[in-house]
Amino acid sequence: MIKKIKGLKISSQFALLILCAVIICFVLFQELWLHRWSVGKLLTNTDFSHTQLDNLEFMDEFYEAALDYDLPKSEDDTETALALEPLLEMADEYTSVYIYGRDDGLYRAGRFAPIMDDKDFRIFFDWGYRLTNGDGEDLRVFPLRFRNDTGMVMMYNYQRSLFLYPFMAGSLFLSILVFFGIVLFFLSRKMRSVLVLEKEILTMASGDLTHPVPDFGEDEIGILARELDGLRNSLNETILKEQESRLANQDLITALSHDLRTPLTILTGYLEVLRLKRSPDMQDEYVERCLKKAEDLKELTDKMFEYALVLEENETPELNWISTDFIRQCLTENCDFIKLAGFLPEMDFPEMSGVLESDITMLKRIFNNLFSNILKYGDKKQPVVITGESGRQYLTVSVTNTAKAEHAGVSGNNIGLKSVQKMMRLLGGTMEVEKETEQFTVTVRLPLK
Numbered sequence: 001m002i003k004k005i006k007g008l009k010i011s012s013q014f015a016l017l018i019l020c021a022v023i024i025c026f027v028l029f030q031e032l033w034l035h036r037w038s039v040g041k042l043l044t045n046t047d048f049s050h051t052q053l054d055n056l057e058f059m060d061e062f063y064e065a066a067l068d069y070d071l072p073k074s075e076d077d078t079e080t081a082l083a084l085e086p087l088l089e090m091a092d093e094y095t096s097v098y099i100y101g102r103d104d105g106l107y108r109a110g111r112f113a114p115i116m117d118d119k120d121f122r123i124f125f126d127w128g129y130r131l132t133n134g135d136g137e138d139l140r141v142f143p144l145r146f147r148n149d150t151g152m153v154m155m156y157n158y159q160r161s162l163f164l165y166p167f168m169a170g171s172l173f174l175s176i177l178v179f180f181g182i183v184l185f186f187l188s189r190k191m192r193s194v195l196v197l198e199k200e201i202l203t204m205a206s207g208d209l210t211h212p213v214p215d216f217g218e219d220e221i222g223i224l225a226r227e228l229d230g231l232r233n234s235l236n237e238t239i240l241k242e243q244e245s246r247l248a249n250q251d252l253i254t255a256l257s258h259d260l261r262t263p264l265t266i267l268t269g270y271l272e273v274l275r276l277k278r279s280p281d282m283q284d285e286y287v288e289r290c291l292k293k294a295e296d297l298k299e300l301t302d303k304m305f306e307y308a309l310v311l312e313e314n315e316t317p318e319l320n321w322i323s324t325d326f327i328r329q330c331l332t333e334n335c336d337f338i339k340l341a342g343f344l345p346e347m348d349f350p351e352m353s354g355v356l357e358s359d360i361t362m363l364k365r366i367f368n369n370l371f372s373n374i375l376k377y378g379d380k381k382q383p384v385v386i387t388g389e390s391g392r393q394y395l396t397v398s399v400t401n402t403a404k405a406e407h408a409g410v411s412g413n414n415i416g417l418k419s420v421q422k423m424m425r426l427l428g429g430t431m432e433v434e435k436e437t438e439q440f441t442v443t444v445r446l447p448l449k
Contacts, residue, residue, distance in 0.1 A: 020182075022179065024182070029172060029175040032167075032174070036171075048160060048162075051095075051138045052157055062144075066146055069083060069147060070083070071148055071149040072099075072108040091111070094157055095157045096116075097154075098156075100151060101151055102149075125158060128168065131165075137160070139156055204228075204235070212232075320357070322355070322360060327395065331388070334371040335347050342380045343375075343378060345386060346385050348385075354390050358446060359427060366423050370416075377403050378401045379403060379405070384399070384400070385401075386399050397444050398442070398444075399443075402439055420442075430444070431444050
C-alpha cells in the first residue's frame with residue numbers, strides 16, 4: 001500500500017494527504033468535544049460539568065427559603081415581587097432565576113444573571129453560544145412551593161461557558177494545528193528531497209561522480225533522482241573510458257615509438273651501407289636483414305591497426321544465421337595454417353547441428369587473432385589443443401598452447417585479446433583467459449539459437 005502511494009504523483013499524494021489530514025483532525029475534534037468533561041477533569045482535576053444547580057445543599061436551602069415568601073399574583077404585583085429579591089439573590093452571579101405561575105404559566109418575577117451585565121463576558125458568551133448551539137447553558141425547570149401558592153421556577157446557569165468555550169476554541173486550534181503539522185511535514189519531506197538533489201547536483205558539478213543519488217520512490221522527485229543517477233553513471237563511465245583511452249594511447253605511443261625507432265635505426269644503417277656499397281659481398285645478407293626489419297615494422301603497424309579496432313566505439317555487427325559447421329571450418333583453416341608454420345595442432349571438434357546468429361567477418365577476425373598470437377608467442381615443440389563443445393545455450397571453443405620460453409611470464413599490451421574480447425561482447429558471447437607459467441588457454445562462448 002505504501003509503495004502504491006509512493007508511486008503516485010506529488011499532486012495526487014498531496015490531495016490524498018489533505019483528505020486524510022481533514023479526517024484525522026475532524027475525528028480528533030469530535031473525540032475531544034465528546035469527552036470534554038473528562039478531558040477538563042483530567043487537566044485541572046475540576047468537574048466543570050457541575051454548576052450551582054447541581055449543589056443539593058443550595059437547592060435544599062432554596063426550597064426552604066421559598067416557604068417564607070409569597071408568590072406574586074401577577075407581573076404587576078411589584079410589591080410582592082420586590083419582596084422576593086432576597087430569595088432570588090441566593091443564586092450566584094452566573095445564574096438567572098425566573099418564576100412563573102404553575103397553572104397559567106405567566107411570568108411573575110425574576111432576576112437576570114448579573115454576569116451578563118459585563119460587556120466582555122456577554123460578547124464571549126454570545127460568540128460561544130452560537131458555535132456550541134447553547135451547550136454552555138445549564139437549564140433547570142422545577143415546581144417551587146411558596147407560602148401562598150406553588151409556582152414554576154426556571155434557572156439558567158452560564159458557569160459552564162467559562163470552560164466550554166475556551167475548550168472548544170483550544171480543541172479547534174489543536175485540530176487545525178495538527179492539520180497544518182501533517183501538511184507541513186509532507187512538504188518538509190519533499191523539500192528535504194529537493195535539497196538532497198541540489199546537494200547531489202553540486203557534488204556532481206564539483207567532479208565527484210562516485211556518490212550514488214538516493215532513491216526517492218516513483219513520484220516526480222524519484223524519477224528526477226533516478227534520471228540524475230543515470231546521468232551520473234553515464235558521465236562517470238564516459239570519463240573513465242576517456243581516461244583509460246588516454247592512458248592506453250600514451251602507453252601505445254610510448255611502446256610503439258620505442259619499438260619503431262629500433263628497427264628503423266637498424267634499417268637505415270643497413271640501407272646506408274648498401275647505398276655506399278662498402279661490402280659488396282654482404283649485399284644479399286644486408287637485403288635479407290632489411291626485409292626482416294621491414295617485416296618487424298609491418299607487425300608493429302598491424303598492432304596499431306588492431307589497437308584502433310579495439311578503440312572503435314561505433315562498430316556494429318552484421319548478424320546472420322550461421323551453422324556451427326562454419327566455426328569448425330574456421331578452426332580447420334587456422335589449424336592448417338599454423339601446421340604449415342611448424343606447429344602441432346590437435347583439434348577435437350565433433351559434428352554438431354547447432355545454429356547461431358552472428359557476424360561472419362567478426363568470427364573470422366576472432367579466430368585469426370587467437371591463432372596469430374600462437375604464431376607469435378607459441379612454442380612449436382608443444383601441441384596446440386583446440387576443443388569444441390555444444391551445450392544448450394552456448395557453443396564453447398577452447399584453444400590451449402604453450403608459450404615460448406622467452407615469452408613465458410611476460411605480459412604485453414594484449415591488444416589482440418582486447419580486440420577479441422570486444423568483438424565477443426558485441427556478439428553476445430564471452431571470453432575467458434587462463435594463464436599459467438607456460439600454458440595459455442583462451443575460451444570463447446557463442447550463444448546458440
